[in-house]
Amino acid sequence: MARNSFSIPLEREKTKRLLRNSFLILVFFLFCWVQGEGFAFGARKSVARILGVREFSTPDYARVVFILNRETFDFKSGILKKPTRVFVDIPRGHLNKGAKIPKFSPGSSIVSRLRFGKPRKDRLRLVIDVANKGDVKYRIFTLPNPQRIVVDVWVKSTSITKSSKRGGRKRPEPKKSGRALKAPSRRKKLTRREMNMAQRFRHGLGRIVLDPGHGGKDPGAVGLSGLREKRVALDIALRTRRVLRRVLPGNRVYLTRTTDRYISLSRRTSFANEHDADIFVSIHANSARSRHIHGIETYLLSEASSGRALRLAARESGTTLARMTDLQKILNDLGLRSKVTESQQLAQRVQQAMLSRLKPGYRSIRDLGVKRGPFYVLLGARMPSILVEVAFISNRKEARRMRSPKYRQAVAEGIAKGIMRFVGIGSRAARKNAQRR
16 A cells, blocks of 8 residues: 655654654763763763861761762772771862861870872872871771761770689699588689679779869869859869768779869860770769759750750850860760760769769759750760769859858769769668678
8 A cells, every 4th residue: 555645754853853862861871871861871980079078076986977969879988097097089089168177186195187189080088197196096087967988987996904824833633521512613704894894893993083073174064153164163073082982992082183274175084995995984063054943963965855955055065056066966876875874874863863862861852854055075984974063153052052061062972872883883882892892
């Protein structure tokens, strides 16, 4: 059958239209491939931009967070020696011009410098220069929303206590009388770290670090009639040490400062880590704009549980609310909040013990509870750690009480009692231990 003479031009027109549309689609897909916008396969070849950098560091730990414009998994990382540095290579990586590069304080950070380079045209290298000369370890992982690469760097802790060596003398064989007697089994002597908390303190191997807040050029909160937080905190810490040495004889109690001197926040936690402490308690006195606010509260490390907790953390850390907000974002990442459960238990024991010690002798002792906050002094601690606010020196009644040695002694006894409960040693056992010594 003969084809219609009009069908041939129509088919040609359809073919031209199909080719034109195919060409436009191809151009669109190539554009997406180059720009990396809108399609997953295009994004693989797109530029990975570093939009910003966040960091937190102490003398033996640092977390550096690189915020990116898109997800990336094809980066490589490693650690180099002499000098020690951790590097991350990002293919097709690019550092945004507006990205701020943080600087690190000498002596107060494990990191000395953060720098960027281009070992090859298609590769961005992020280098974390490590100041600490110990056995440095690192880990790296990614997190979404926003997309970021997280690098943790720390000094590997070494066990302070080592297993004791036994002599090679042979033990005499037991004599047989009637029934065969079994030779007594030789039990392996546990090291300090192999013991649980109660065993350590019962054997006199426990270690507690008390941290009197502020000091030296940093007076802390200034209350009514010139009452200064740094002096109150030091006096209570010294009294708490005396009580603990009496009820937990043989165990060690350290203070981050014993005089009116300034110590950086990161150095306080580092001190506790260096002494392989089992417990870290930072002692402070509170303050508020309203003189009517009063009470006792205890904090553990986490995101702030309220706006007031965030403002308090900023004041105790000597920084701004904006900086606290950045720290909150870092705390949302994994890995910084170690020993959370134990810290919660320690906080509850100390809070309740202070209340039970003070309420019988003083009226209107208010329980403000156990709360959470991003306190710099607790960051990086490898042991259960808390911050205690023993009173509001901005409140007339509590400021008057804090001037009394008798009241400060009662507060110290309450803190010590809470620590004893946490380590699993009651008052009766403590008295027996004291009598044995």
